[in-house]
Amino acid sequence: MIHQTSFVAVAIFTAFVLGVLGLSFWLGRKGQSAAGYYAAHGQIHWFVNGIAFAGDYLSAASFLGICGMIAFSGYDGFLYSIGFLAGWIVALFVIAEPIKALGKFTFADALDSRFQSRGIKLAVAISTLVVSIFYLIPQMVGAGSLIKPLLGLPHEAGVILVGVTVTLIVVTAGMVSTTWVQFIKGSLLVVFCGVLTALILGRGLAVNAGREGEEPLAPQRLTVSPAGTKLVDGRPQSKDHDLRPVGTILRLPERYGDARTTGPLGPLEYLAALEDSTIVTWASKKHADADGVHTTYSPVEKRGSDLLKPGGSFKGLTTGKLADRLDFASLMLALFCGTASLPHILIRYYTVKDAAAARKSTVVGIAAIGVFYVLTLFLGLGAMTSGALDPTDTNMAAPLLAKSFSDTLFAVISAIAFTTVLGTVSGLIMAGSGAVAHDLVENVFGLRMTDHEKIRIGKLAAVALGIVAMALGILFRNFNVSFLVGWAFNIAASANLPALVMLLFWPRTTKQGIVAAVTAGMLSSLAWILLSADTFEKVYGLPRENALTPFSQPGLVTIPLGFLVLVVVSLLTSRNDTARGSAAPLRPAVDPPP
Amino acid sequence: MATDRDPRQPGDGTAASPIGLALFWVYVALYGGFMALVLVRPDLLALRPFGGVNLAILYGMGLIAAAFVLAVLYMLLRSDR
Numbered sequence: 065m066i067h068q069t070s071f072v073a074v075a076i077f078t079a080f081v082l083g084v085l086g087l088s089f090w091l092g093r094k095g096q097s098a099a100g101y102y103a104a105h106g107q108i109h110w111f112v113n114g115i116a117f118a119g120d121y122l123s124a125a126s127f128l129g130i131c132g133m134i135a136f137s138g139y140d141g142f143l144y145s146i147g148f149l150a151g152w153i154v155a156l157f158v159i160a161e162p163i164k165a166l167g168k169f170t171f172a173d174a175l176d177s178r179f180q181s182r183g184i185k186l187a188v189a190i191s192t193l194v195v196s197i198f199y200l201i202p203q204m205v206g207a208g209s210l211i212k213p214l215l216g217l218p219h220e221a222g223v224i225l226v227g228v229t230v231t232l233i234v235v236t237a238g239m240v241s242t243t244w245v246q247f248i249k250g251s252l253l254v255v256f257c258g259v260l261t262a263l264i265l266g267r268g269l270a271v272n273a274g275r276e277g278e279e280p281l282a283p284q285r286l287t288v289s290p291a292g293t294k295l296v297d298g299r300p301q302s303k304d305h306d307l308r309p310v311g312t313i314l315r316l317p318e319r320y321g322d323a324r325t326t327g328p329l330g331p332l333e334y335l336a337a338l339e340d341s342t343i344v345t346w347a348s349k350k351h352a353d354a355d356g357v358h359t360t361y362s363p364v365e366k367r368g369s370d371l372l373k374p375g376g377s378f379k380g381l382t383t384g385k386l387a388d389r390l391d392f393a394s395l396m397l398a399l400f401c402g403t404a405s406l407p408h409i410l411i412r413y414y415t416v417k418d419a420a421a422a423r424k425s426t427v428v429g430i431a432a433i434g435v436f437y438v439l440t441l442f443l444g445l446g447a448m449t450s451g452a453l454d455p456t457d458t459n460m461a462a463p464l465l466a467k468s469f470s471d472t473l474f475a476v477i478s479a480i481a482f483t484t485v486l487g488t489v490s491g492l493i494m495a496g497s498g499a500v501a502h503d504l505v506e507n508v509f510g511l512r513m514t515d516h517e518k519i520r521i522g523k524l525a526a527v528a529l530g531i532v533a534m535a536l537g538i539l540f541r542n543f544n545v546s547f548l549v550g551w552a553f554n555i556a557a558s559a560n561l562p563a564l565v566m567l568l569f570w571p572r573t574t575k576q577g578i579v580a581a582v583t584a585g586m587l588s589s590l591a592w593i594l595l596s597a598d599t600f601e602k603v604y605g606l607p608r609e610n611a612l613t614p615f616s617q618p619g620l621v622t623i624p625l626g627f628l629v630l631v632v633v634s635l636l637t638s639r640n641d642t643a644r645g646s647a648a649p650l651r652p653a654v655d656p657p658p
Numbered sequence: 659m660a661t662d663r664d665p666r667q668p669g670d671g672t673a674a675s676p677i678g679l680a681l682f683w684v685y686v687a688l689y690g691g692f693m694a695l696v697l698v699r700p701d702l703l704a705l706r707p708f709g710g711v712n713l714a715i716l717y718g719m720g721l722i723a724a725a726f727v728l729a730v731l732y733m734l735l736r737s738d739r
Binding site for chain 2: 142143145146149150153154157158162333336339340369372373375381382393396420423424427430431434437441568569
């Protein structure tokens with residue numbers, strides 16, 4: 065769809081970006097040390113850090129991807145919300161305090177605290193980079209999706225704008241500016257999603273909302289000719305002749321009689337009314353011929369009760385195929401295990417002063433993130449019935465929902481969504497920058513550096529990662545961002561969690577075991593993804609049937625594999641390890657809490 | 659043999675708390691129960707036990723609320739440190 069650019073949207077967006085950059089430059093004026101650049105001197109207040117956790121974690125996948133998935137497929141998007149939040153339980157109860165006590169700047173510090181092994185640092189640094197890059201892709205894709213309706217610029221411009229802005233944020237003041245950007249973003253996101261939810265409930269449900277007088281059940285077709293020209297139902301696409309926005313209610317529950325609107329509803333009333341309504345969702349089907357690629361969008365009448373139970377997107381839950389069910393179980397396992405294995409989340413434990421502060425900030429993070437994920441259900445369902453959805457872009461559901469209320473709210477929500485991307489990407493680039501400068505250059509290659517040189521190398525790494533992120537954001541532009549982020553969780557959980565958990569709970573863990581587990585988990589999950597049916601279809605353009613793995617999400621196989629490899633290699637090497645005296649007790653990297 | 663000993667030092671923050679681990683297993687049971695329902699008995703999730711809202715939504719919201727409740731409980735139980 066062609067979206068109109070509004071002056072208000074441009075003004076608010078520009079103010080957001082300039083505000084964030086101004087803050088970064090202001091924070092960056094003070095002289096920096098490596099401890100300041102990589103860990104904000106460990107002096108961030110636990111409450112600020114907790115909200116910054118939310119700002120770091122609630123990525124484009126959470127905001128744009130989940131809302132879009134719920135809006136187009138119903139309940140299944142909410143399963144991501146449940147899984148994403150559940151992962152914080154692992155972080156709080158198992159990982160938070162030990163990782164704070166054992167590490168200094170990066171996740172590799174903690175894993176290597178007992179062994180001082182270059183092999184561990186190398187393996188963990190590479191896994192940090194791989195996970196961060198996989199996590200960067202959906203953020204950049206989200207940025208590209210947002211820029212089109214917001215500023216009228218092409219996808220590539222959004223990706224480049226985010227890449228440049230984030231790189232500037234990171235290189236100006238490192239973890240200090242990153243933390244404050246994430247704090248502002250986390251606060252704005254939760255508050256404005258709350259406002260949007262209140263507006264949804266206040267509006268209630270309405271028949272054919274926003275599309276009065278139109279026929280909601282007429283299919284529509286978009287054709288992209290070989291020359292790139294776009295046709296809508298056979299005529300050139302323009303602002304006056306475009307695809308119709310979709311997503312409406314066809315019938316309200318019988319208890320509302322002939323009324324075309326329910327009026328304001330409470331949260332449970334809203335969900336109950338939706339369950340008893342008839343809703344029009346849209347299916348798309350593509351085919352190609354000599355005239356180009358045709359995508360037909362067809363309305364499908366569905367009962368609300370069918371949309372509000374699992375199975376709308378994860379088809380295996382309804383077809384009963386074992387492989388599809390395993391695929392779903394694998395994803396949910398990866399979401400549960402992945403949060404506590406994400407390097408950009410783990411490094412935030414080094415920005416507070418002690419383990420108690422790490423614990424408190426995680427609780428604050430869980431509160432903010434939990435509230436947000438409850439709101440995603442209302443945002444997605446509100447978008448589904450707003451009559452404002454773009455059938456060509458699932459990632460735009462939340463901003464277009466805001467547009468159904470007012471252009472100003474659309475501008476604010478889009479700008480917040482953009483800030484969402486900035487906050488998460490800056491965290492990812494910080495994690496990658498630390499992995500390159502602190503883990504690889506300093507600890508693996510053994511280059512002795514002054515404080516100033518450590519910061520300079522970190523900044524150069526940030527610039528390089530920014531460029532990589534921009535390239536990938538353009539390459540993967542047609543993917544749903546929630547789907548992409550599932551891959552990052554799988555790789556993180558497979559590569560990092562087994563080593564981290566076993567280091568904490570199994571005294572016989574050896575350095576060889578850790579290196580082998582990280583390497584095996586990372587390579588096996590990566591290989592599984594590259595050989596899976598989803599990748600065959602959506603990346604290579606090949607038939608799903610040619611895929612070499614039985615299901616697409618690797619976690620169910622590769623997370624246990626990581627544990628198994630660690631145990632076997634540790635048992636095989638424990639005698640040698642002990643003989644060389646390299647197995648030493650875990651010792652805190654900082655003074656233990658009082 | 660050094661590797662046969664538990665190298666964690668009590669009280670230095672390098673080990674997970676027993677209270678935290680107990681709460682972790684409570685949540686694993688809740689999450690596992692939900693996954694089992696989704697995978698094995700999805701029909702039960704369509705039941706509407708409260709307020710006209712189905713079990714899928716209530717259980718999902720409950721899992722999010724439970725995470726917060728357990729986190730607060732943990733903070734209270736560890737307030738001595």
